[in-house]
Amino acid sequence: MENTIIYGKNAVIEALEANTREFNKILIANNSRADVKIEKIKELASKHGIVFQFVAKEKLNQLEPEGRHQGVIAQVSPVKYVDLDDFIEEHEGSDTSVVILDGVEDSHNVGAIIRSCVCAGVKGIILPSRRGVLINSTVEKTSAGATNHISIIKVNSIVGAVQKLKEHNYWVIASDHHANDNYYDIDYTNMSFALIMGAEHAGISRSLMKLADFKVKIPMLTNFNSLNVSNAAAIILFEGVKQRCAKNASNRSRK
């Protein structure tokens, strides 16, 4: 089995609970303080018949040199990427949202965006196979395990993916700080949409921008350059969440 690692207590717990990955084994630092999360990891591992071993902290430091492992590393199979056609078919007929990252380069940003996506009920994240970051251990850690709760779709061509989504009635929203419209002027309810976020410096490529049905900006109160891409994604996605919560509340009150 080709191995990758997942590190950090929450990330390992989420992966165990989601139960979509093949675990080789879990390594726990033998000087870890017995805490609720370590106990939970041992319990879940036992339940799923996964081996856990106590090892010297130095061994964990070798596997994850930045020292952010919090005393726990799981050796697991790599993330399973989902085919875009399969994803579209699975969600046909329901209001579905996806986020497309057009070459986002920082693993922390990709991880934080995936985490926000899962909180916001986004069902898929689309990444280009040859630019930007794919799923790595830093992404998994930063996502706090959210990578196990969303379809991760790797495509050779983002333009091709967007065209396919449009054929299946997804509305395409591009985040662009030169846009005329504000992100909160869109109605995110009752539709399937694909939100495109551009790379940290380059933004969204021109060929992709042409395919957008809506171009939206986030108005600011100062002239300072721009928001971090994961924060911008969170602001837009949670406007959508807010609209859906408000709609659900008003539907309930009408009954």
Next chain:
Amino acid sequence: MENTIIYGKNAVIEALEANTREFNKILIANNSRADVKIEKIKELASKHGIVFQFVAKEKLNQLEPEGRHQGVIAQVSPVKYVDLDDFIEEHEGSDTSVVILDGVEDSHNVGAIIRSCVCAGVKGIILPSRRGVLINSTVEKTSAGATNHISIIKVNSIVGAVQKLKEHNYWVIASDHHANDNYYDIDYTNMSFALIMGAEHAGISRSLMKLADFKVKIPMLTNFNSLNVSNAAAIILFEGVKQRCAKNASNRSRK
């Protein structure tokens, strides 16, 4: 002069433009491709009479071992922390917002929050002197230079700081995912407010929570644990920005 470093093209440009720090010198990798930003750095340095030197990339890697320096490192005086009393006095009589970080531990999160604060017109960020992260090079880089555009206030007691802000008519808002009220049910216009964000794992301390005038949660569409703290801060702050933009637009249309 006690030195710290600022690295990355945008962070160095922002620091040069803000012109609030003392520069020792700027080091540029001698294999840097001539690009617009490097040219701008050289131009600004010349304008302010700051020495820049071309050095081997290895020299920069020694100063910033993670290799995120993008070929530019400035040796500068540390960030100047602002006294809370001075801050309050300076902004007396205007609607002012501040963000309080109750022990946020990750430098990337602190940097991203400061960046969002500046975009959202927040005037000050309050950090405890003995818990969590203070301003370091990673914070400055992640903030994209936003640390130069906001008052950074270091306090021994966050509780004391909040009490003082309340005496000066700041409304205190605590972000807490157990809260009953939604963040978008507050009117952020026509008031000074202090938004408290808790540490990544521990949240906001109980003694601080008691002082809050509003406790707000961000509703989610799934049961997934919670948002990254910088994304949560951005979502709440930009609800405030949106309300103020909407208000300004409606005031204009009434004239």
